[in-house]
Amino acid sequence: MHKDKDAALVNDVKNGDRRAMSKLVRHYQRPVFNAAYRILGNMDDAADATQTVFLKVFEHIADYDQNFKFFSWVYRIAVNESLNQVKKRHKQESLDDGQVSPWQGPAEALDTKRICKQVQDALMLLNDEYRTVVVLKHISGCSYQQISEILQLPEKTVKSRLYSARQLMKKTLLSDATSNGGN
Amino acid sequence: MKNQNQNDPAPADKRAQKLVNASIDGEITATEQDELDRLLVSSDSVRNLNAELRAITDILNDLPQVEPPEHLQNSIERQVRLPLPDNAGATNPVFPGRWISAIWLRTGVALAAGVLLTVGVYEMGSEPITARDASSLAGTMVKSGPADQQGVLLDSINLNTANLNGLVELRDKGDLFTLDVHLSSDGLSQVVVNFAGRGLEFDGVTSMQDPTEAVSVKDGSINLASRGEQHYTVRLKRTSEALQVAPLGVDFYANSELIQRSELTVSK
Numbered sequence: 001m002h003k004d005k006d007a008a009l010v011n012d013v014k015n016g017d018r019r020a021m022s023k024l025v026r027h028y029q030r031p032v033f034n035a036a037y038r039i040l041g042n043m044d045d046a047a048d049a050t051q052t053v054f055l056k057v058f059e060h061i062a063d064y065d066q067n068f069k070f071f072s073w074v075y076r077i078a079v080n081e082s083l084n085q086v087k088k089r090h091k092q093e094s095l096d097d098g099q100v101s102p103w104q105g106p107a108e109a110l111d112t113k114r115i116c117k118q119v120q121d122a123l124m125l126l127n128d129e130y131r132t133v134v135v136l137k138h139i140s141g142c143s144y145q146q147i148s149e150i151l152q153l154p155e156k157t158v159k160s161r162l163y164s165a166r167q168l169m170k171k172t173l174l175s176d177a178t179s180n181g182g183n
Numbered sequence: 184m185k186n187q188n189q190n191d192p193a194p195a196d197k198r199a200q201k202l203v204n205a206s207i208d209g210e211i212t213a214t215e216q217d218e219l220d221r222l223l224v225s226s227d228s229v230r231n232l233n234a235e236l237r238a239i240t241d242i243l244n245d246l247p248q249v250e251p252p253e254h255l256q257n258s259i260e261r262q263v264r265l266p267l268p269d270n271a272g273a274t275n276p277v278f279p280g281r282w283i284s285a286i287w288l289r290t291g292v293a294l295a296a297g298v299l300l301t302v303g304v305y306e307m308g309s310e311p312i313t314a315r316d317a318s319s320l321a322g323t324m325v326k327s328g329p330a331d332q333q334g335v336l337l338d339s340i341n342l343n344t345a346n347l348n349g350l351v352e353l354r355d356k357g358d359l360f361t362l363d364v365h366l367s368s369d370g371l372s373q374v375v376v377n378f379a380g381r382g383l384e385f386d387g388v389t390s391m392q393d394p395t396e397a398v399s400v401k402d403g404s405i406n407l408a409s410r411g412e413q414h415y416t417v418r419l420k421r422t423s424e425a426l427q428v429a430p431l432g433v434d435f436y437a438n439s440e441l442i443q444r445s446e447l448t449v450s451k
Contacts, residue, residue, distance in 0.1 A: 138240065
C-alpha cells in the first residue's frame, strides 16, 4: 500500500473511521500473519499474534509517529509480539518435558511438504535474531533499509545477521540431506 | 547468539561475501556487480559461495505464503476500539484538549438483528463512562416517563449541507429537555452538545442503533459520533439549583470538519 494512502487511512482511523481501520486490517493481516507464522512455526499461534498486533496498533494509533512508515511500525509490533509468544512458548515447553511443538501448516498438504517442513524446521533452529531477519527479508520481502527501520538496527548488522543465518540454514539443510541420503 | 556465530568470515573473504549477499538480495550497485563478476570468473570459492547462498535464498523465497484464517479479519475488527476524533474538542471552546475517553458500543452488545438496541448512558460525575458501564446497560429499555411524552417544541435546527443533513428538535418535557436528533451523513458525523453552565445536566442517550456509534460525556459536553442514517434522543435534566436555562450550543461535524455551529433557545 502506498505510504500516502496509509497515512490518509491512519488519519481517518484517528478520527474514528472504522472503514479505514478495516482497510488497513485487510491490507496488512496477510503479511503480518505470514511473518508471525514463519517466526512461530504454528498457525494458531500466528493467528493469536496477528490479532494482538492489530489490537495494539489501533490501541496506540494516536501515539504513532507518522515520520515512520506505517508498515514499518506494524511489522515492528508484529516481530515483537511474535518473539514474545516464542518466549512464552519456550517457558511452556520447558514445563512440558521440553517437547518441541510440532510444526503444523498447510505446507504439509502440498507435494513439496517435505522441503517446506525441512526449511521451516531449519528456520526454527535459528535463534530469534537470525530468524527475524530471514523472515523479514524472504517472507515479507523487506529491503535492508526497511529491516533496519523495523528492527532499529544498523544496516550493517542486518546484512551480517542475514549472511550468518543463511550459512546456518545451509548447514542444517545439507546435514538433513546427508542424513536422509544415508537412510 | 554466541553458539550461532561461528560463520564470521575471515577478513579476506568478507568482501566477496558482502558482494554475493548484496547481489542475491538485489541491493548491489553496478560497480559492485562488476567486481563480483570478476571474482566469480577468477575464484572457485566465490563461485561455490554464490551457488550455495543462491540455493538457500531460492528455497526461502519459494516458501508458500499461507492464508490467515477466514475469521481473523472479523475477529480483529470486532475487538478494535477506535478513539473519538481529536479535532472535535480542539475546535470547541468547551474542550481545549482532545476527548479523553470514548465508548464504543460493540457489536457484541446487540441482542438480535432487527431488535432495536437501546442503550442508556449515564454520566457519573465528570468521570468517563467505561466500556463496562456501557455493556452493562446494553439492551435495557429507555426509562419511561416524561421523555416519552411529546413535550413542547422549544427550538430546532435544520441541517442541509453536502455531507450532513437532518433535523434537531429541542423539547421541554417538564423536568427534562430532550434533543431529538435525526441525521443522515455519507461518512462519520458528530454532534457536540455543550451544556456546561446552562443549568442542565446529562440524563442519558436513547436509541443509538449501531455498534459503531459512540457517546462520550465530559465537562459539560456530549460528543455523539455516528454514521449514515441515525435517530437518537439526548436527555438533559434541569439542575436543582438552576433558576434559568441558557441556550445550548450544538456543533455539527462531518468527517471531522466543523460544518455548523448553532444554538438552541431553551425558553419559549
